[in-house]
Amino acid sequence: MARKSTSSAKPARPAGGSVRVVPATAKAKRAAAERGEDLSNLSKEEKKARKAELRREEDRIYTASSQLMKEDEDYPRYRRIWWVLLVIGILALIGTWVLLAVLGQDGMADKGAQTAQFALIVAAYAAIIVAFIFDFIKIRPIRNACRDKAAGMTAAKLDDVIARSMAPKDKKQGK
Template identity: 35%
Template sequence: MSQRSPFNERNMGKTTDGEEGSKPAGMTRRSLSKGKPARPAAEGVRIVSSKSKGKSVSSRPLTKEERKEKRRAEREEEDQVANITEMVMKQDSRYLSRRRVWWGLLIAGIICIAVSFAVMYAFGTDAKNYDLTTSVGVISTVLLVLSYAIIIAAIVWEFVKIRPIRNESMAKVRGMSAKRRRAVVEANYAAEEQRRAEKAVRKGKK
């Protein structure tokens, strides 16, 4: 950008005796952002200052009924997301296989606990239930420890293998439109009806 010469007559002022001075006679132009409208705004026109931009027009707090309605809508949304998430996961082969493993571990742990207590009450006494010097105490203790280990393994399996699939499915459902969610529910209902019909046919043949 070119720069005006300081020796230009427009950029040099004059002193009272007609000689050139150092003070310019001109006036610096004000910034457009600080300018004011030449005429007042028409009636009904509201001027919004830059400080108020981005702020909500109304800061009125919600009433008790409005808060209750908002919480109710949020609960309904969460319930709908949870139900549809279960439907989506049941269509995932990874979830079905890993869920079967989880059920197997849980049932095995419960069986070990049951057998441990059965051995204690059938062959042991109160004083020798966990006495490792007896065969009954050894069997009961080993089964009880094994049951705890299996149940802990089932919990770890749930967090490591199943929960990521659940989180993935839930995020997918949250991103669905209302139309897409209805389609998932209708497809699940049709699949359930088909399974019930096939089960009824098998029972009729027997």
């Protein structure tokens, strides 16, 4: 005689009024439950409208934080350094491939070519790893601070920041 598994067992009586039962099947349902929203009674159109409104609000925050990052004095300089490090790494990798293609297998016997390829590979990896560490240490805190600042702004302040970001585009289109 086979017994049923304990996972298929159901409670003998419904939960009390003070107990909140939230299905934890989907990440979005859990997140909505944490925010205190109950989307289960809404129709598909209402759910879509709610999600679209949340997306629009997130887009406004990201647009405002992007403008705040552009206005920061360190952010553009740090981004330029980050791009230079990435380009150096990519160019070093391309140099390795060029050496391999030009010298081919015959050139592999030459110790100088092997040393040059090894040095280029080490330089490439070092530059790319340093670029990501630089992003993590210098750029990410600025990005997070600007995003937090934009998230804490009122709608009127968000509109002002977004208007500032649109001003250069309007000038370009006017000319």
